[in-house]
Amino acid sequence: MRELPGVVSIREVGPRDGLQNEEPIPTEAKVRLLDALSRTGVRRIEAVSFVHPKAIPQMADADEVWQRATKVDGVRYSALVPNTRGAQRALAAGFTEIEVVVSASDTHNRRNVNRSTAESLDDIAELIDMLHGAGAQAEVIIATSFGCPYEGDIDPTRVAAIVERVVADGADRVAFGDTTGMGTPRRVRDLLTAVRDRNADIPVLLHFHNTRGTALANLLTALEFGVTEFDASVGGLGGCPYAPGASGNLATEEAVHMLHDMGIDTGIDLDALIDAAKLAEDLTARRLPSGVLRAGPRTALTPLP
Amino acid sequence: MRELPGVVSIREVGPRDGLQNEEPIPTEAKVRLLDALSRTGVRRIEAVSFVHPKAIPQMADADEVWQRATKVDGVRYSALVPNTRGAQRALAAGFTEIEVVVSASDTHNRRNVNRSTAESLDDIAELIDMLHGAGAQAEVIIATSFGCPYEGDIDPTRVAAIVERVVADGADRVAFGDTTGMGTPRRVRDLLTAVRDRNADIPVLLHFHNTRGTALANLLTALEFGVTEFDASVGGLGGCPYAPGASGNLATEEAVHMLHDMGIDTGIDLDALIDAAKLAEDLTARRLPSGVLRAGPRTALTPLP
Structure with missing residues (x-):
């Protein structure tokens, strides 16, 4: 095993990416989950998205959830937006870290927003300018980075070219989304190599799904490449709509459990996190x-009778 | 990522380790599963165990299952035995690859067989002689190699000393069992380093559970150490009795799916294996x-409407 990073930054995405892919729950419940997570020691939380309530009813109360949530010092909260209107709402709500999405797969992007990847990248360039003008940071999430459910494999050089483009447009960070769990250690290696070959000088975050059991193997591979930022969702919140019953997001406590056992610090209290996962359930x-x-962490022993 | 092996040998343990930890199913069903697996291209199958029917009713019909199963050329079948009586039955049934178990944790070993690890090792030395005398090979499975649910961490040098002992006693191979899913990449690294430091010259097989999501990360770590033999259980058959609902064995198709995507050959037809997993379900x-x-393999695309 190569020398691994000593510290990893986990972004908890359960309140947004997780809940957006579950049956809607009451506003009060969302606030409780957000508050529980803010007390786990996690330093980044994707709190809400500002999207059209008809498109995503799960986030219809985003303004109210965010208003009622207790903001904890030292925690960075972010919001996802699909367009200018969403960005205006996020800025008005006080967010200074804002995410936008584009899909590396043209087919997937068209299915999502009825525009080509290239067209969405033009929109995103304008959004980045708008966010920067308002003093906020812009992260570009590249969906289907490890494969597309319609197109299959996505050429890593295509993803790397998107990175190059958004860096040129001023993006502050980039995230690679394994949208339907097609990532494997090989795909992680190929993508990170392609991105590195382009010398793209930008913070990188990886977002894995555990659809096919590979999430922690992918995370381990990324660690070996020196990546230190990962998304994860408490309890594994966030199903996989196209494959009912399949697990979706990597569970935060599974990531933290493995990282801590490897001596890698996350700042997170695993017990408090597991309590938050119970609450999510x-x-x-x-x-x-x-x-x-x-099953609890590996350190939770079975008492002898 | 380091240079990884090009070929991995998977031993399918669903018919024995898997079914032994499920509700009993009819003899006919066991034969069907065994036959389906024999046709997947897998080259090793743990077929049955010869144990006391009162202790493990799931294996009460082991002789009949084995008699009725179609033995496929090129597939190596093995059986697990707890003692001399079991070994006699396995030999009489025609097995030439036989597994015996000892737990690295003294507490776990006493709870299982009411003997200390050292006492069981003495028994195993005699069993190895008996098996060799009958022309069979003896594999020693070391349970709780990555941690014990009663004792917690197991010192890797203790496990390495057990390896040294069974090598001296003539064991033909050794397997490390992650009995309750306490393995992590760190534990795999520590154990394999300790064993390597002893220069134990013996084939090594790893048996992971996915109780805490780490099975494929563990497998990846072991590959980086050059290990090429792994147990896995079709569909993930074999629950985790002490933690109801928790997943137990690493699913064979999850292992094969990841390995093949990494360009590592297993000889297994993944589609046939998934069909066998459906049958197991x-x-x-x-x-x-x-x-x-x-969810199917990552190559199974979603048709566009």
Whole structure:
């Protein structure tokens, strides 16, 4: 094993990416989950998205959730927006870290927003300018970075070219989304190599799904490449709509559990995180896919009779 | 990523380790599963165990299952035995690859067989002689190699000393069992380093559980150490009795899916294996934990409407 980073920064995405892909829950429940997560020691939380309520009813109360949530010092909160209107709402709500999405797959991008990848990149260039003008940072999330459910493999050089483009347009960071869990250690290696070959000088964040069991193997591979920023979702919140019953997002507590055992600091209190995962399970009334939530950490011993 | 092996040998343990930890199913069903697996291209199958029917009713019909199963050329079948009586039955049934178990944790070993690890090792030395005398090979499985649910961490040098002992006693191969899913990449690295430091010259096989989501990350770590033999269980058959609902064995199709995408050959037809996993799910009438069974391989694209 290569020398691995000593510290990893986890962004908790359960309140947004997780809940957006679950049955809607009440505003009060969203605030409770957000507040519980803010007290785990996690330093970054994707709190809400500002999207059209008809498109995503799960986020219709984003303004109210955010207003009522307790903002904890030292935690960076971010919001996702699909367009200028969403960006205006996010800025008005006080967010200074804002995410926008484009899909590396043209087909996937057209299915999502009825525009080509190139057209969306033009929109994003304008959004970045607008956000910077308002004093906010802009992160570009590149969906289907490790494969597209319609097109199959996505050429890593295509993804790297998108990175180059958004860097030129002033993006502050870039995230690679494994939208439908097609990532494997090989795909992670190929993508990170392609990005590195372009010398793209920008912070990189990886967002894995555990659809096919590879999330932690992918994370381990990325660590070996020196990546230190990862998304994860408490309890594994966020199903995989196209494959009912499949697990979606990497569970935060599974990531933290493995990282801590490897001596890698996250700043997160694993016990508090597991409590938040239990709360997420109660609030969604759904059995969440996290193994560490089910079995507890490896340090939780079985008492002898 | 370091240079990884080009070929990996998977031993399918669903028919024995898997079914032994599920509700009993009919003899006919066991034969069907075994036959389906024999046709996947897998080259090693742990077929049955010869144990006392009162202790493990799931294996009470081991002789009949084995008699009725179609033995496929090129597939190596093995059986697990707990003692001399079991070994006699396995030899009489025609097995030439036989596994015996000892736990690295003294507490775990006493709870299992009411003997200390050292006492069991003495028994195993005699068993190895007996098996060799009958022309069979003996594999020693070291349970709780990555941690014990009662004792916690197991010192890797203790496990390495057990390896040294069984090598001296003539064991033909050794397997490290992650009995309750306490393995992480760090534990795999520590154990394999300790074993290598002893210069134990013996084939090594790793047996991971996915209880806490780490199975494929562990496998990846072991590959980087040059390990090329792994157990896995079709569909992830084999629950985790002490933690109801938790996933147990690493699913064979999740391992094969990741390995093949990394360009590592297993000789297994992934589609045939997924069909066998579907059969396992039907026969056990239980939703199995395998992601690749649920979602299909990453190459299975979603048709556009």
